[in-house]
Amino acid sequence: MAADMVVRLEQGLWRDGSCFASGRVRALIGEDEALLADLGLAAVPAVRITALVAAACRIDGFGNLTPNDARLLSIGDRERFLIALYRANFGEQLDAVAQCPANACGETVEFELATECLLAPHEKAIEPADGAIPPPLTREVALDTERGTWQVRFRVPNGSDQELAARAALSDTAKAADLVLERCVAEVIDANGQPLTVDDWRPQLREPLSATFSELDAQANMSYALRCPVCDAGFAAVVDAGTFLLRELASRHGIFAEVDQLARAYHWSEAEILALPVARRRRYLAMVAGGG
Ligand SMILES: [Zn+2]
Known part of the structure; x- marks a missing residue:
């Protein structure tokens, strides 16, 4: 068992102006399962994941993680930890299923997946090139809209957004996505230098911002290219390690x-x-x- 597996985080965790981006996971024990069981059936997966990451993961130089630290990790970094936890405890292979999305097909496609394939390449590592330290997880981007180019100050979604969205999505998934946008955007300035209200910017920025999130925190949205054996349609299956890990830990x-x-x-x-x-x-x- 490859316990103490090293994890390279993409966004890292910030404290006092420094970024800590190298983590470790340990072997899962019965105590971890008891912790999940104590949360009860009503706890959404994102809440279970927070508990698991806080219990079994740590960050070099930062120490053990509290549940609040686990909530401050980006969704992609939480996913990196979960993939490492899966690999360290349950091996290098996943058995997954996906539904073919082609009309009139809907075949259930079973596939095997090497856990390694779940890892997004490290492309957006945040090591400030000129020694300047960016403020914790705040970024700025210029996005083109029908009403000109807007400057958006935001952070990528983290575990606390994931928890809140998961609860909100139980009744309304569109509302849950909007809630995440609202929480992650600090400010939007239009082409004339005027700040915009949420109701003003939201319809324009839904799509470009989710694309920006995916680009910056690619591990949060990993999909896997599949071909349906029945109708030969190609499609992308979303695979998240949390689902597999929680399933393994839900002992019979x-x-x-x-x-x-x-x-x-x-x-x-x-x-x-x-x-x-x-x-x-x-x-x-x-x-x-x-x-x-
Ligand atoms: Zn098909």
């Missing part, structure tokens, strides 16, 4: 039932069982189930 009978089973069989304490790496605990469970 629940972590507490497994603790109960092992405690009865081996007379270990709850703390001892929860400290076992996930894969190790599952081997003992298989032995108990096999009667050997």
Whole structure:
């Protein structure tokens, strides 16, 4: 098991004007699963991911992460951590399914994927070339609109946006996307140097800004090119590591039932069982189930 896998972050985490961009993940243990179980079924995946990243990931020079630090990471950097957690704990291969989007087809396409393929190339690393340190996660871009070129000051979406959007999306996905835009944009100045209100800029900037987000934080929107074996249509399947990781960790009978089973069989304490790496605990469970 490749524990302590190194993760290169794209946006990094900022503190006191410095950027920390090299992270590590550790082997997942029963305690991590108990943490997820304690959040309850009502917790949206983004909230579970925050808990998991804070518990099992750290950043060199920064130390352990609090849930709030995990929320400040960009969505792409959280995803980089999740991919590393998956690789370190469950190996280099994912079994995924996607639905063919072609009309009148809709075939369920199963595919295998090397976890390595999930990593976006590092292209936008933020190492200030001239020694100037940019303010934490604030960027400026000129975007062309029907009403001229506007200057937009913004940051890329982070874990807290992801959590709020996930909750909002339970009732209205379009509203959830708008909520993220509103939170991430600090200021929009039109071609005449006048600041614009949210209602004024939003319809014009929805598309160009999401394209800008994807370009700057590519890991947040990784898709995988597939071809449907039935109708031969080519399409892109969105693959996010969080879904696979949470699925692996949702143990069949629940972590507490497994603790109960092992405690009865081996007379270990709850703390001892929860400290076992996930894969190790599952081997003992298989032995108990096999009667050997
Ligand atoms: Zn098809």
